[in-house]
Amino acid sequence: MHRLRVVSGHLSPQNRLGPYSHAQIARSECSASLPVAADDIVVVHGLRTAIGKAKRGSFKDTTPDELLSAVMSAVLRDVGLSPDKLGDVCVGNVLQPGAGALMVRVAQFLSGFPDSVPIYTVNRMCSSGLQALFNVAGGIRNGSYDLGLACGVESMSLRSVGNPGDVSSRLMDNAKARDCLIPMGITSENVAERFGISREKQDAFALSSQQKASKAQERGVFQQEITPLTTRFVDEDGKERTIVVSKDDGIRPGTTVEGLAKLKPAFKPDGSTTAGNSSQVSDGAAAVLLGRRSMVEALNLPVMGVLRACAVVGVPPDLMGIGPAYAIPAALRKSGLSVADVDVFEINEAFASQAAYCVEKLGIPMEKVNPNGGAIALGHPLGCTGARQVVTLLNELKRRGKSRGRYCPFAAWKTSGLIMIDANLLTWHHPPVYFHCCTPLAGSDGTGGCAPLSRCLSAVEWAGFLLRVNPEWPAGTTNSERPL
Numbered sequence: 001m002h003r004l005r006v007v008s009g010h011l012s013p014q015n016r017l018g019p020y021s022h023a024q025i026a027r028s029e030c031s032a033s034l035p036v037a038a039d040d041i042v043v044v045h046g047l048r049t050a051i052g053k054a055k056r057g058s059f060k061d062t063t064p065d066e067l068l069s070a071v072m073s074a075v076l077r078d079v080g081l082s083p084d085k086l087g088d089v090c091v092g093n094v095l096q097p098g099a100g101a102l103m104v105r106v107a108q109f110l111s112g113f114p115d116s117v118p119i120y121t122v123n124r125m126c127s128s129g130l131q132a133l134f135n136v137a138g139g140i141r142n143g144s145y146d147l148g149l150a151c152g153v154e155s156m157s158l159r160s161v162g163n164p165g166d167v168s169s170r171l172m173d174n175a176k177a178r179d180c181l182i183p184m185g186i187t188s189e190n191v192a193e194r195f196g197i198s199r200e201k202q203d204a205f206a207l208s209s210q211q212k213a214s215k216a217q218e219r220g221v222f223q224q225e226i227t228p229l230t231t232r233f234v235d236e237d238g239k240e241r242t243i244v245v246s247k248d249d250g251i252r253p254g255t256t257v258e259g260l261a262k263l264k265p266a267f268k269p270d271g272s273t274t275a276g277n278s279s280q281v282s283d284g285a286a287a288v289l290l291g292r293r294s295m296v297e298a299l300n301l302p303v304m305g306v307l308r309a310c311a312v313v314g315v316p317p318d319l320m321g322i323g324p325a326y327a328i329p330a331a332l333r334k335s336g337l338s339v340a341d342v343d344v345f346e347i348n349e350a351f352a353s354q355a356a357y358c359v360e361k362l363g364i365p366m367e368k369v370n371p372n373g374g375a376i377a378l379g380h381p382l383g384c385t386g387a388r389q390v391v392t393l394l395n396e397l398k399r400r401g402k403s404r405g406r407y408c409p410f411a412a413w414k415t416s417g418l419i420m421i422d423a424n425l426l427t428w429h430h431p432p433v434y435f436h437c438c439t440p441l442a443g444s445d446g447t448g449g450c451a452p453l454s455r456c457l458s459a460v461e462w463a464g465f466l467l468r469v470n471p472e473w474p475a476g477t478t479n480s481e482r483p484l
C-alpha cells in the first residue's frame with residue numbers, strides 16, 4: 001500500500017513535477033524493467049569515517065576498533081535502528097592480527113551493541129569491505145536473518161603489510177604460488193609493462209583522481225558520507241590533543257602533471273609507479289546497513305538501493321590489478337546490462353596502471369569513472385575501501401538522482417569482487433516532506449537538490465552491485481538531518 005501511495009503521489013497532478021509529464025514517467029526504463037520483491041536485499045544506509053594518511057595523518061593514533069565503532073553506531077543512529085535488530089555484522093579487514101576477531105568484538109561493545117549480536121571478520125584483501133557486503137547479503141538471502149551490517153576497517157598506521165605468515169617452502173617450486181609473494185607495487189609495474197600503460201597515462205589518471213576529489217571536497221560532497229570522529233592525536237612535540245576528524249587527509253588540490261612527472265619510481269628503479277600514481281596508505285572505516293525489503297518496509301526504514309548481482313573472478317596473482325576488467329563483465333552478464341548502460345563506475349585505484357588498464361579494456365568513458373576521485377587521492381585503507389566505495393557511489397547516484405549504479409573494487413592476489421545495485425523509485429520509503437525533493441533540478445555543483453523525476457527513473461549502472469538510490473534527501477543534507 002505504501003508503495004502504491006508513493007507511486008500515485010508522483011503521478012498525481014498535485015505533485016511538484018513541473019514540466020515532467022506523466023508520459024515521460026511511463027516511458028522510464030526503471031519502472032518497467034526492475035521488479036520489486038518482498039525479499040529484495042536493500043541497502044538502508046551507509047557512512048564512512050574520513051580517511052587519514054597512515055603514520056602521520058589524523059588517525060595515526062586511533063585504533064581500528066574506534067574507527068569501526070564510529071561508523072557502526074552512526075549508521076544505526078541515523079536511521080533509528082536498535083542494534084538488537086541485527087542478525088549479523090561482518091567486517092572486512094586485512095591487517096589486524098588474529099584475523100581481527102578481537103578488534104571487531106571490542107568495537108561491538110564500544111558501540112553499545114548487545115553481546116547477542118554476532119560479529120565476524122572477512123579478508124578478501126582489498127575487496128574485504130565489499131566481501132562483507134556479499135556475506136551479509138548472502139545471510140539475508142539464505143534466510144538466516146533480515147537485517148545485517150557490512151563494514152570495513154583498516155589502520156595502516158598501526159599495522160603494516162609484510163608478514164606473509166606460515167606458508168610451505170614448496171611454494172618456491174610452484175610459479176603461481178611463488179607469484180603470491182610479489183609486492184603489490186611490482187604487480188602494478190607488471191600490468192604497466194604487459195599492457196603498455198605508460199607513465200604519462202598513469203600520471204594523467206592520477207591527476208584526474210586528484211582533481212575530481214579536490215572538487216568534491218571543495219563542494220562538500222563528502223560531508224554527506226563522512227561521520228565525524230573525535231579522537232586523540234599526539235603532535236610532533238609528543239603532546240596529546242583531542243581532535244575532530246571530518247575531512248580526508250590525502251587529497252592534494254595542488255597536483256599538476258609536471259609535479260607528478262618529477263616523482264621517482266617507488267618500487268623499482270626503471271619503473272613507472274610512483275607515490276603520486278599509487279593509492280595512499282591510509283586509515284579508515286565504513287559501514288553499510290542491508291536488509292530484506294519486507295523487514296525494512298515493516299520498520300519504515302529508508303531504502304537507498306537494491307542489491308541485484310554480485311560476481312567474484314580470479315586473476316593471476318602477478319597481475320592482480322586487472323581484476324575489474326574481468327569482474328565487471330561477469331556482473332554485467334548476470335544483470336543483462338552492458339557497459340554503455342552504466343552511468344557511474346567506482347573502480348578501485350590501487351594503482352593508476354591497473355585502473356587505467358581496466359577502464360581502457362572495458363571502454364568506459366573517463367567521466368563515468370570515480371566521479372569523486374578514488375584511492376589515489378582519497379587513500380586506500382585496505383579492508384575499508386570496498387565498503388567505502390559503496391557509500392561514495394550511493395551518495396553520488398543519490399545526488400544525481402540516478403536509479404542504478406554499478407561498482408567494482410577488486411581484490412589483491414587473484415580475485416575481483418563485483419556487486420550491482422539498482423534504484424527504483426517505486427520502492428522509495430520516505431516521508432512526504434522529503435518526497436518533494438526529487439522534483440527540483442539538481443545543480444551541477446551538487447547543491448541544488450535532487451534530479452527531476454524522469455531522471456530518477458532512468459537506468460544507471462555500476463560495476464559491482466546494482467543498488468537502488470534514494471534521491472529524496474537533498475544534496476547537502478547532513479547525516480543528522482536525514483529522515484529517520
Ligand SMILES: CC(=O)SCCNC(=O)CCNC(=O)[C@H](O)C(C)(C)COP(=O)(O)OP(=O)(O)OC[C@H]1O[C@@H](n2cnc3c(N)ncnc32)[C@H](O)[C@@H]1OP(=O)(O)O
Nearest residue numbers: 126184252255259266274275276278279280281350411412
Ligand atoms: C589490491 C590492492 O588494492 S593492492 C594495493 C595495496 N596498497 C598498496 O600497495 C599501497 C601503495 N602505495 C604505497 O605503498 C605508498 O603510497 C608509496 C610507497 C607508493 C609511497 O609512499 P610515501 O612515500 O609514504 O607516499 P606519500 O604519499 O607520503 O608521498 C611521498 C611524496 O611524494 C610526493 N607526492 C605524492 N603525491 C603527489 C602528488 N599528487 N603530486 C606531487 N607530489 C606528490 C610528495 O613529495 C610526497 O611527500 P609529502 O607528502 O611530504 O609532500
